[in-house]
Amino acid sequence: MQNIITTLKKLFYLWRRSQVPLKQPIKISRIDNLIIFLVCIVISIISSYKLLLISPLNISDIFSWFLTFTEILISSGVLILVSKKENPTISSRQIFLIITLLLAVQITKLTLASTISTLSMIIPPALIISQGMGSITALAWVSIASLIWPDPEIVINNNLFFILLVCASIVSLLGGRIRSRAQLLQLSIFVPIGSFLSQWILIGKDKISLISKQDFVLANGDIFSDSLLLAIAMLFTILFIPIFESIFGLLTKARLLELADKEKPLIRRLSLEAPGTFEHTLLICGLAEEATRMIGGDIDLIKTGALYHDIGKLHAPNWFIENQDGSKNPHDELDDPIKSAEVLQAHVDEGLKFARKNRLPKLIANFIPEHQGTLKMGYFFQKAKEKKLDINEYYFRYKGPIPQSKETAILMLADGCEAALRAMNINASDKEALKTISNIIYAREKDGQLDNSNLSKGEIFLIKRAFLNVWKRIRHRRIQYPTSKNNTFS
Numbered sequence: 001m002q003n004i005i006t007t008l009k010k011l012f013y014l015w016r017r018s019q020v021p022l023k024q025p026i027k028i029s030r031i032d033n034l035i036i037f038l039v040c041i042v043i044s045i046i047s048s049y050k051l052l053l054i055s056p057l058n059i060s061d062i063f064s065w066f067l068t069f070t071e072i073l074i075s076s077g078v079l080i081l082v083s084k085k086e087n088p089t090i091s092s093r094q095i096f097l098i099i100t101l102l103l104a105v106q107i108t109k110l111t112l113a114s115t116i117s118t119l120s121m122i123i124p125p126a127l128i129i130s131q132g133m134g135s136i137t138a139l140a141w142v143s144i145a146s147l148i149w150p151d152p153e154i155v156i157n158n159n160l161f162f163i164l165l166v167c168a169s170i171v172s173l174l175g176g177r178i179r180s181r182a183q184l185l186q187l188s189i190f191v192p193i194g195s196f197l198s199q200w201i202l203i204g205k206d207k208i209s210l211i212s213k214q215d216f217v218l219a220n221g222d223i224f225s226d227s228l229l230l231a232i233a234m235l236f237t238i239l240f241i242p243i244f245e246s247i248f249g250l251l252t253k254a255r256l257l258e259l260a261d262k263e264k265p266l267i268r269r270l271s272l273e274a275p276g277t278f279e280h281t282l283l284i285c286g287l288a289e290e291a292t293r294m295i296g297g298d299i300d301l302i303k304t305g306a307l308y309h310d311i312g313k314l315h316a317p318n319w320f321i322e323n324q325d326g327s328k329n330p331h332d333e334l335d336d337p338i339k340s341a342e343v344l345q346a347h348v349d350e351g352l353k354f355a356r357k358n359r360l361p362k363l364i365a366n367f368i369p370e371h372q373g374t375l376k377m378g379y380f381f382q383k384a385k386e387k388k389l390d391i392n393e394y395y396f397r398y399k400g401p402i403p404q405s406k407e408t409a410i411l412m413l414a415d416g417c418e419a420a421l422r423a424m425n426i427n428a429s430d431k432e433a434l435k436t437i438s439n440i441i442y443a444r445e446k447d448g449q450l451d452n453s454n455l456s457k458g459e460i461f462l463i464k465r466a467f468l469n470v471w472k473r474i475r476h477r478r479i480q481y482p483t484s485k486n487n488t489f490s
């Protein structure tokens, strides 16, 4: 008996550990929760009120309406839970978008079921959700939107329902992975073609009516117009996705890649006005990307976040060692460790201002304060101590917050290791490099900087190996190739 209890406890512990979210969930305010709940009530009413229009109405009808109403309300709740589970940092605006799209589909079904095909109603919103919130949320949304029918008398043809589910699932799965607008365009052409062919094979040949209630008898022409309408609806959706991105703060893969374009004005400014910081940024991108690939994190997110992490240094590039180019160090002239610490903190504060001005998504802006966390500005704190200033360590720490996700934590570790790896002797062994990396990471771990990142011991081990691999690449690049007089090839 004791053994069974111990085994159960172990299993429960493992289950609890497996449920730790990858990122700290965002708290949603009570008002937002209330609004979301009210929208869910409206969806439930719209989707079930027709059950009450039967006359004469008896108790069993009311009971069956109540069951349907509750079922729809619970389904909407499950949809919100799934979206929160897949994306713990989901904001209330994004939940509001998912629920509003469900409401819009229900209203469209009520008003336009006879003129618009079900495919055109459900697939375009699924594309928006998969791009912004991920494939699992989109799949959950599709299953609920396909099942909740406001009119019990309208029964969709089984074959069409099957085609709808297959097409919507393909869009949901691919939509979450697609990395460019061009691929989105391909999807909006190939899915309607696929739906046209499958409708022609499964429905067109048998001449089964599309929706049994209407005098809408399916013919090849109708299948064609339905598929054409779907293609147009998907193309319009792709056109409007950037608007959804800015209104609802969605961060699609395509947007991430656009932001990572080095021709973006802010990045161009960094390369021209703070070339040292730009070089440091590029090396960090390499370290962070390799480490994120090792632990299975979001590579596109960290690459873009790394590009913008030190953008605040643009406010005073010469105050940072990497841009000084052997000239005078303004900190020596200032000779005030407290003021110098303020300049260092300003690169975070100014970075956040740049992010707001340039409308950078919140997930990218988070890299700016979190890459420094509450780290101690050791050099200036030491200077203050040498000057025998009676000052609290607090003034020599960044204001934080400490990294709240695996990606921002990796960036902090890469930021810490970059200078040390760059400065390392070309002849240093792998063991020495790994020791340097381990010491830097251990110092941050001990300082509590990784406490909210959910990085496990195993992942930290993999991050160290990834940084070592990048160091090996750097070393290889720095070894000069032997040249010979007879070398005629280039």
Ligand SMILES: [Fe+2]
Binding pocket: 309, 310, 347, 371, 372
């Ligand atoms: Fe920084």
Ligand SMILES: [Fe+2]
Binding pocket: 280, 309, 310, 415
């Ligand atoms: Fe940095």
